[in-house]
Amino acid sequence: MSKNNKKTAAQKKPDIKVYNFCSKKKMILGIFIGIVIALIVGILVRGVNFAIEFKGGTMLTYNYSGDINTNDVQSAVKNIVNVPVTVRSGEALDTGGKQLTVSFTSEEGLNADRQHELTEALQQQFSSNAIELSDSNDVSPSSGREFLLKCLIAIVFAAIVIIIYIAIRFRKIGGWSAGLCAVFALCTDLLVALASSILFGFEFNSNIVAVILTILGYSINNTIVIYDRIRENRALYPKASLNELINLGCTQSLTRSIRTSVTTIGTMLIVTIVVMISGYNSLLSFSVPLVFGLISGTYSSLFVAPVTWSRLKAREAKKKAA
């Protein structure tokens, strides 16, 4: 903020109670490290269940009527594609009709020619079941991996650009370290969203990519609002120590952070409930990780980012003194 705004409210010595966030460094980081370790262990134990769009492979869903023996279908499909297949039967969500899901991974995927061949063969062999293709998803493993890698690079690139942006905009209060800490806090939010998705047993599909992107935007915005408060306070109280500024900034932002979080988390809870009631569970893999990511986003931007930043700065100061 400019120095001309001599009458701003913040300039008056605040009469609110300032919470000492920085003194609880150990507790905040302790909880944080504990959660991170627990999540990483959880991910390793559960293992990531990549959807076909990422690991490559083929998944065909057929509608059918009457009774069908899934073992027969399995051997019929295996004869044609020559790789191990799994066949599951289930009910269609929308119509309640019977469905067969045929899935397998193969190195090249199943091109349209052969897919057509397979469908025709099944229709002939099980002509009384009126087999009809409902959904199909076929991705060669290389393009699945390529998409995943591209997402990763896009996110890393975005993170770098954001660090540079924060470094420039917040240079008066030591921009580089602030940017670094913001991205660090962001990473933990991404980890929480990812881990909650994995621990709930959702597939790693493009919904989770949407979640990651949403958290990316939300968490950074959250952190920046707090940084802005610190930047404003720096102009107002040039003599205050960084820890004092951080404490004050976080306290001032507390109401806003909580209120904003109530709306965003509330919105996603509403989405989750509606989706559960209406039965379109495919959207749960979007809304549930997002709720956890948003909760983490509130915590990390309010506590983790400023506190790690304070530590980083303290260490810098020590080095300089030495």
Place this chain on the structure above:
Amino acid sequence: MKKIGKSTFFIVVVLIALFAASAVIGLDYYFGDNATTVIKGVDDIRLGIDIKGGVDVTFAPSGDFDATDSQLDAATETMKTRLSSLGINDNEVYSDAKSDRIIVRFPWQAGESDFDPEAAVKELGEMAELTFRKGTDSDTDEEGNVTPTGEIVLNGTDIAEAGYGQQPNDYGDYQWVVSLKLNPSGKEKFATATGELAGSSTPISIWMDNNMISAPSVNSAITDGNAIITGNFDAESSKKLADQINSGALPFKMETKSFKTISPTMGEGSLDAILLAAAIAFAFIALYMIVLYRVPGFVAVIALCGQIAGSIAAITGWFGFMPGSTLTIPGIAGIILSVGMGVDANIITGECIKEELRSGKNLDSAIRVAYKRAFSAILDGNVTNVIIAIILMGAFGVPSSFFSKILNSTIFRMFGATTEGVVYSFGFTLLAGVVCNFIFGVFFARLMVTALSKFKGLQNRKLYGGDVK
């Protein structure tokens, strides 16, 4: 600050209402029976195939074929012609020269029931090269694949037009045939070849790719530039062959690299669920904002309506300078995020107004200073989201789009174009939402709050969060 009078509030509200109404309802006019859409409304939103269901497929040359740019362009054009001859007019076709890929996407047509996506996609990728050859010589490799080896007399480029119909055969029965009209170069070549073969025992064989359709013997030279293909045709197969010849051959055979079809009913239900959730969530946010912030909260709700209308307008292509986009589930996530940021902007401002009032300022200057202070936080938060949106649009956009051209030639060099239009869609709605947030949530909201504070009945400081004094 210029003077903002009471009337400003009504002007802004009317402007937002007009904008929202035109973006949601759209504007059509009828001239006779023809509806002309001037402004697209909500009903005209193109839904992505993850919502509406449809086909999303990526083709690449089969084998190790390395296509040149002009070959790829020709193939793309051919694909487009084939799609329209299949009756699929609502399609997107992109090509990417770097990875030699062609991406085809189309949603289901309304009321579609007996469409076979596998057959359609198979047909799209076929090379469909028509050749007339001397003799019926062919090679058969170990796997049983037949390739014709006879000298080529004519190919697809020699044909001006193909048609199909019925004509009587030698026994007087009507049979389906494909008739060809040759162009001048073809006419000449065909006349020479038929003259040469006339009366000999060597037939002319007609091939579609590696399938021999027929091999008639030549009785006399054909000089009028017309040829008839007979074979085992019915109405459908003769039409298909004529369509294939008319849309031209692909310069190479294409195979699917990824192929996704989503049934139509699955998505529609999830869209209903999302819309219901959105309506409930909006009611919740509106109530929450008004209870917490009174006048600024009320204004925030109007501004949010404007912002959401703005996102819809961006998707339908309301803004002439910016092409519309398709709405996908991640696209909806983008709208949710930008609405969240819009709410946040209003909460930040509401908190600032409260602080300024509590520090003892009068209403006028409290509002003025609060918007100024809040702006720096809102600006930085939103700019970072613009950065994210632009990077995503660049990385996952269609190869010909602006951001894509910049990014794909630099950091994403090593990647080919991907079919993940869903990520692009997220970036698009996020960018549109953030820009609208500036217009409605910051600029218009300030005008409205300032104007409302001029009303006598609305000058109670409590209505803005100030302490009772």
